[in-house]
Structure formats: structure tokens, C-alpha cells
Amino acid sequence: MFRMRYLFLAALVSILASCGSSMEKTTMIIGRDRYSIEIARTQEELQKGLMDRRTLPAYSGMLFVFDNDRRLSFWMKNTLVPLSIAYLSSDGVVKEMYTMVPESLAPVNSKHFVRYALELPKGSFVRSGVHIGDCITIPAAAR
Numbered sequence: 001m002f003r004m005r006y007l008f009l010a011a012l013v014s015i016l017a018s019c020g021s022s023m024e025k026t027t028m029i030i031g032r033d034r035y036s037i038e039i040a041r042t043q044e045e046l047q048k049g050l051m052d053r054r055t056l057p058a059y060s061g062m063l064f065v066f067d068n069d070r071r072l073s074f075w076m077k078n079t080l081v082p083l084s085i086a087y088l089s090s091d092g093v094v095k096e097m098y099t100m101v102p103e104s105l106a107p108v109n110s111k112h113f114v115r116y117a118l119e120l121p122k123g124s125f126v127r128s129g130v131h132i133g134d135c136i137t138i139p140a141a142a143r
Contacts, residue, residue, distance in 0.1 A: 023038040023039060023040060023045055023062075024038070024039045024041070024141060025037065025038050025039070026039060026063075026139045026141045026142060027139070028063070028136065028137070028138075028139060029136075029137060030118075030120070030124070030125070030128050030130060030136055031125070031128030031129040031130040031134070031136075032128055032129050033059060033124075033127070033128040034059065035059050035060060035061055035120065035124075036057075036059065036060045036061075037060070037061050037062065037063050037118075038060075038061070038062045038063070039062075039063050039065060039141065039142050040062055040063065040064045040065065041065045041142075046064055046066075049062060049064065049074075049079070049119070050062055050079055050081065050083065050119060051077070051078040051079050052078055052079075052080070053079075053080060053081060054080055054081070055081060056081045056083070056121050057121075058121055058124075059124075060120075060121070061118060061119050061120035061121070061124070062118075062119045063116060063117075063118050063138075063142055064116060064117040064118070064119070065115070065116060065142050065143075066115055066116070068115070069089070069090055069113040069114060069115050070113055070114070071109065071110050071111070071112070071113060071114075072087060072109070072110045072114055072117050073107045073108065073109045073110070074100070074107070074108050074117060074119075075104065075105055075106065075107050075108065076100050076101060076102055076103055076104040076105075077103065077105055078103070079100075079102060079103065080102050080103065081102060081121065081122075082099070082100065082101065082102050082121070082122035083099075083100045083119045083120065083121065083122055084097060084098070084099055084100065084119070084120050084121070084122050084123060084124055084125050084126075085097065085098050085100055085108060085117055085118065085119050085120075086117070086118045086120075086125055086130070086136075087110040087112065087114040087116070087117055088114055088115065088116040088117070088118060088136060088138070089112070089113075089114055089115060089116075090114075090115040090116075091135070091138075092116075092135045092136045092137055092138045093133065093134070093135050094125075094130060094131070094132050094133060094134050094135070094136060095110065095111075095112040095114055095132065096110055096111060096112060096114075096132065097125050097130070097132060099122060099123075100119075100122075116138065116142075118136070
């Protein structure tokens with residue numbers, strides 16, 4: 001009986017682990033570095049973002065994709081790791097960059113109408129040599 005329960009629990013843990021992050025992934029060149037990027041596109045993915053993660057590996061992040069240009073607003077509710085965010089136009093031009101504080105409820109609003117938000121570990125844009133006005137190629141998978 002114990003072995004049967006153990007096998008059931010092991011199977012359940014395996015199933016739940018595989019459900020963790022089913023987001024589409026891509027590689028992006030950001031400044032002088034290559035990053036592994038998750039693409040948030042659905043309403044659920046856009047709302048969840050990087051919430052509840054205890055770590056975010058260097059050279060990884062998340063690209064939030066919207067259907068049209070708009071002013072965006074992000075916060076750090078339930079987001080435990082410090083992040084940097086860049087707001088990008090539909091052609092990939094960096095319009096704005098901000099540092100975000102873990103678990104802050106303060107909105108980080110874009111001043112421009114933009115299509116994408118790109119979140120990376122805090123300081124990544126500086127480390128990779130990215131400045132406002134630079135262009136980041138948006139992969140076909142994210143357009």
C-alpha cells in the first residue's frame with residue numbers, strides 16, 4: 001500500500017512539474033549578449049509573468065507581447081527577484097528602461113505607446129550595453 005501511494009505521489013509531482021512553464025521560448029540577442037527568453041502572449045501568461053519565481057538565471061528573461069501599441073504598466077506584485085524592464089516599440093526600438101523592486105505594488109508606466117515589454121534580471125540591460133534608442137530584433141516567434 002505504501003509503495004502504491006509513493007508511486008502515485010511521484011507521478012503527480014512529475015505531472016505538476018511538467019505544467020510549470022509551458023510558455024514558448026526563444027533566443028534573443030540583446031545588446032552584445034544572447035538570452036533565453038520566454039514569450040508571454042496569452043492573457044494568463046501576461047498576467048502571471050515572472051511572479052512567484054525565487055530565482056531567474058542570468059541571461060534569461062521574459063518578453064511580453066501585445067496585439068497593438070499602447071501605454072503599458074507593470075508592477076512587481078508577487079515577483080520575488082529584482083528585474084529591469086525595457087519598453088520596446090513595434091519595430092524593437094528601446095523607448096524606456098526601468099529598474100523594478102521585488103514585490104513593489106507601484107506601477108511602472110510607459111510614457112510611450114509600445115508593443116513589447118522585456119524583463120531581464122536587474123542590471124542586465126546595462127551589462128549587455130543596451131541604451132534607449134537601440135534596436136532589439138524581435139524574433140519571428142514573438143511577432
